[in-house]
Amino acid sequence: MKKTNSAQYTIFVLVLFTIIVPFIPLILWSLSEQWFYPAALPQKFGLRAWNYIFSTAGEQIIRGLVASFSVALTTSILSLFIGYPAGRALGLYNFKGKKFIALLLLLPIVVPPLSTSMGLHLWFLHLNLTEHFLGVVLVHLTFCLPYSIYVISGVFSDFNPDFEAQARSLGATSWQVFVRVTLPMTLPGVTVAALFAFLLSWSQYLSTLIIGGGKILTLPILLFSLMDGGDRPVASAISLIFICPVFVVLAASAQSLGRQGLRGIR
Numbered sequence: 463m464k465k466t467n468s469a470q471y472t473i474f475v476l477v478l479f480t481i482i483v484p485f486i487p488l489i490l491w492s493l494s495e496q497w498f499y500p501a502a503l504p505q506k507f508g509l510r511a512w513n514y515i516f517s518t519a520g521e522q523i524i525r526g527l528v529a530s531f532s533v534a535l536t537t538s539i540l541s542l543f544i545g546y547p548a549g550r551a552l553g554l555y556n557f558k559g560k561k562f563i564a565l566l567l568l569l570p571i572v573v574p575p576l577s578t579s580m581g582l583h584l585w586f587l588h589l590n591l592t593e594h595f596l597g598v599v600l601v602h603l604t605f606c607l608p609y610s611i612y613v614i615s616g617v618f619s620d621f622n623p624d625f626e627a628q629a630r631s632l633g634a635t636s637w638q639v640f641v642r643v644t645l646p647m648t649l650p651g652v653t654v655a656a657l658f659a660f661l662l663s664w665s666q667y668l669s670t671l672i673i674g675g676g677k678i679l680t681l682p683i684l685l686f687s688l689m690d691g692g693d694r695p696v697a698s699a700i701s702l703i704f705i706c707p708v709f710v711v712l713a714a715s716a717q718s719l720g721r722q723g724l725r726g727i728r
Contacts (some may be wrong), residue, residue, distance in 0.1 A: 488701050489702065491695050492699040492702060493509070494506065494507060495695070510695060511695035511699040514696055515696065515699050523684065523703065526680055526683070527681055529680045529681075530664055530682070530707075533595070533663055533680060534659075534660045534661075534664040537603055538660040540603055541603060541606045541607050541656070542610060542652060544607060544610075544611075545607055545613075545614050546652070548611045548614075549610070549611045549613070549615040549616075549655075550614065550615075552564060552615035552618075553617065553618030553621070554619070554623065567607075567608045567611055568608065571605070571608050571609075578604060578605075579669040583673060586601075586673060591673070592673055592675055593673075593674060597673045597674070598669075598670055602663040602666050602669065604669075605662055605669070606658070606662045609662065613655040613658060614655050617648045617650075617651030618648065621648065626644060629643045657711060657712070661711065664707070666680075667682040667686060670682065670683060681703070681704050682704070685697065685700045685701060688700055
């Protein structure tokens with residue numbers, strides 16, 4: 463038992479080390495005022511970058527956070543709304559053309575994002591969806607929806623519909639069957655699908671720039687513009703802000719999945 467605990471602790475430390483190490487240079491850059499090669503550490507530390515973010519660029523950063531969160535949340539909800547029935551159909555039923563549809567869903571993932579975004583840009587111009595919130599959400603949905611469908615279809619491939627039939631035989635309505643039987647049994651997979659969609663949308667830069675046309679200023683757009691400006695301390699500070707919501711979503715999802723797993727064991 464002690465050897466098992468020791469091995470688990472070692473693996474945990476290694477994983478934690480792997481996660482934390484890439485962020486150490488960002489933290490050092492965000493706290494530096496002078497850092498020149500070949501010095502291993504900054505020659506002068508300071509809070510200039512953070513003062514700039516919370517004073518001069520504070521309002522712009524908040525707008526970027528709100529825009530990114532709004533787009534990612536809307537995309538995640540739509541991905542679940544469309545992906546849940548589609549994933550159920552792919553995972554639970556066998557029908558003609560199923561393999562072709564599954565292959566078709568892979569195209570937005572396999573094709574380079576630049577090609578997909580440029581192709582959609584032509585259609586969105588005719589539909590007046592460029593430089594609009596809805597257009598950005600739809601182009602994000604193109605990349606996020608296949609992941610949601612595949613995750614949910616994997617959940618339903620192991621789902622037993624007899625549980626639903628038993629609930630109906632006891633007088634449950636279709637809505638009661640979904641809320642009390644189907645959704646609780648598939649909730650871990652739904653949580654993972656929502657997390658995938660949110661994180662993919664949150665990190666989209668190229669598609670947002672092409673369809674948004676610079677009018678929808680999400681945090682990745684602001685981050686890349688600061689990186690092009692050559693101010694590494696400010697860009698590093700923005701990167702840390704950009705990463706924080708991702709960690710919050712991951713921690714909340716892990717805690718939720720952990721509670722659901724404990725309920726299943728009990």
